[in-house]
Structure formats: structure tokens, C-alpha cells
Amino acid sequence: MFIGYHASHEQVPPSALLTCVQRAEAAGFDGAMCSDHYAPWGVRQGESAFAWSWLGAALATTRFSLGVVNAPGQRYHPAVIAQAIATLGEMFPGRFWVALGSGEAMNEHITGDPWPPKPERNDRLKASVDVIRRLLAGERVDAAGAVTVHDARLWTRPEVRPPLLGAAVSPETAEWLGGWVDGLATVAQQPADLQRVLDAYTAGGGTGERVLQVHVSWAASDEEAMAIARDQWPNGLVGPPEAWDLEQPEDFDARTRQIDDAELRRAVVVAADPDDLVAQVAAMTSLGFDRVYLHHVGRDQAPFLAAAERVLLPLLREAL
Numbered sequence: 001m002f003i004g005y006h007a008s009h010e011q012v013p014p015s016a017l018l019t020c021v022q023r024a025e026a027a028g029f030d031g032a033m034c035s036d037h038y039a040p041w042g043v044r045q046g047e048s049a050f051a052w053s054w055l056g057a058a059l060a061t062t063r064f065s066l067g068v069v070n071a072p073g074q075r076y077h078p079a080v081i082a083q084a085i086a087t088l089g090e091m092f093p094g095r096f097w098v099a100l101g102s103g104e105a106m107n108e109h110i111t112g113d114p115w116p117p118k119p120e121r122n123d124r125l126k127a128s129v130d131v132i133r134r135l136l137a138g139e140r141v142d143a144a145g146a147v148t149v150h151d152a153r154l155w156t157r158p159e160v161r162p163p164l165l166g167a168a169v170s171p172e173t174a175e176w177l178g179g180w181v182d183g184l185a186t187v188a189q190q191p192a193d194l195q196r197v198l199d200a201y202t203a204g205g206g207t208g209e210r211v212l213q214v215h216v217s218w219a220a221s222d223e224e225a226m227a228i229a230r231d232q233w234p235n236g237l238v239g240p241p242e243a244w245d246l247e248q249p250e251d252f253d254a255r256t257r258q259i260d261d262a263e264l265r266r267a268v269v270v271a272a273d274p275d276d277l278v279a280q281v282a283a284m285t286s287l288g289f290d291r292v293y294l295h296h297v298g299r300d301q302a303p304f305l306a307a308a309e310r311v312l313l314p315l316l317r318e319a320l
Helices: 014-027 051-060 078-091 105-111 118-136 171-177 191-203 222-232 249-255 261-267 274-285 302-319
Strands: 002-007 031-034 065-070 096-100 141-143 149-152 164-167 183-187 209-218 269-271 291-296
Touching: 002 014, 002 302, 014 031, 014 051, 014 302, 031 051, 031 291, 051 065, 051 078, 078 096, 078 118, 078 149, 096 118, 105 249, 118 141, 118 149, 118 164, 164 171, 171 183, 171 191, 183 191, 191 209, 191 274, 209 222, 209 274, 209 302, 222 261, 222 269, 261 269, 269 274, 274 291, 274 302
Parallel strands: 002 031, 002 291, 031 065, 065 096, 096 164, 164 183, 183 209, 209 269, 209 291
Antiparallel strands: 141 149
């Protein structure tokens, strides 16, 4: 089982996050992934750096693989994302991957373009992935419709194309993208819900790797771990489709003024006991995932990384 580290640009400044990902490699994580946001999920998270600049530095100063979750089509033109993927793929062969999704209004509204309904966003994503794939294959591309491209080609391309995964939360989206992506990336839910996502991906023709991101809140006591989750990840209580349509961190904060701890524990693995954390992560990962990435939701990553090296990673490897 591949156990990775999630680097949260919404919570940690990029200079400190670079140190975190280097520390994660030293601690024994197999790889890392990061988000690609223009804004954090909540005001108290406090950060949101440009992921693509950071990825170059992170890949240059580590030896393991890194990936990013990206939404092409509005904030980013797919031809530009194809060039970014090609550049990192050429510089760091076999070490970079991307998961492509339909996006969230909190990141995309900045262009001033209308935020489309979900069916239109899906059409745009499919068209964008087609453009990206064709450009990475060396084609000269024109396109019209959900996205517009005029006579584009990539002059610098990697010898081996980085994997293009699809990002999905619902079974419907997982089934829809199953036949035309290189793998599935999803986020932790209750095991029964995750099983439905995996089954739908397979039913849609999906055969590639299955990647899971798990939010965890780790501390010396359950009370402290719960306090971190309440402060930093109450947005976990806001699910789709509402989460995709809110525009500002303040909107998420307003929706989570009243926090139900039991519900928050369904979105975040809150733990102070290593065996408890391992059991919860294993219950999700053992459903059929190939890779799991752990995201500690606290802004201070040092205690989690130290615990991962000392006890969490050895226990997880034994359990998985």
C-alpha cells in the first residue's frame, strides 16, 4: 500500500509547506499531493499559494512522486495546464501526476465568468481533458464548444505522459469519468459511501489506480484533536453540491457557526490513539484503494509528521 502525505496550501505558507513535504519524505511517506486553490475553505485557514510554482520547488528538492488536483476550463485554460503538466513531466520523469475535476466556485468565480451548473461543468471538464491529452500526445489542436482552442501545440513534451486521473466525490461522477481517465481520486467518506464510489467507477469502465485522500486531526489528546478539527476543518460539514457553489471563505464560515462534533468526526478522522487512527484509515483504504494520502488538518504539521515517522506509518503499513 502506497501511503502519501497531503500538502495543504490553504493552511501553510508555501515556504513552510516546502519544508513539510521534505520532512514527510524523510519520515517515510511514499509520495505527496497538494491542492490547487485560489482561496482557503475558511478564513482561519489563512493561506492559498500558487500550487504550480510550489510543485517545481517540491519536486526539485525531494525524490518521491507528487500530484495536484486541478480544475481546467475557467480559471485555467486547458492548453496552459497541458503546458504546465508537460514541463513538470519533462523535468521529473515518472514523478508527477494530476487529478482533474470540474472545480469549485470559490476558486473559479475570480474570472467574472458565470459559474455553470454541474452538467455544463462536466462537459467542460471532458473537453478540457481531451485537449490536454491531445496536446501531450503531440497533436496540433483546434477546438470549439465547451472550450475554445486555436491551433495549439506543445513544443516541450515529456517522453512519458504523466497520468491524468479524474477527481470525483459522488458515484454518479465516478461512473461518468471511469472510461476516459487514467485513475480515480476521491476523498474520504463513510466506508459504505466510498464503496459505492468505487463500484460506480468500475461500472463506468474504470481500471486505473484508485487514490484516496483522508483528512485527519492528530493531537496528544482527543480534546485537542477535536479542537483543531473544529477550528481548521469545519468546512468538512459542507458537502456537495453546496460546497461547489459557495464563493468565499466567509460563506463556509457562516455555514459552520454551529458545529456538530459527531458529524465532523464523519468528515475528519479525529484521533489521539495511534490504533484508533490506523483502524479508521484502514477501514476506508482496504475497500480497494491503491494509494492513500493523509492530510493532517492542523496548521502546525510538525507534531503529525513526528508521530507519522515514529508510530503512525509503521502501524499503517502493518495494518494495510
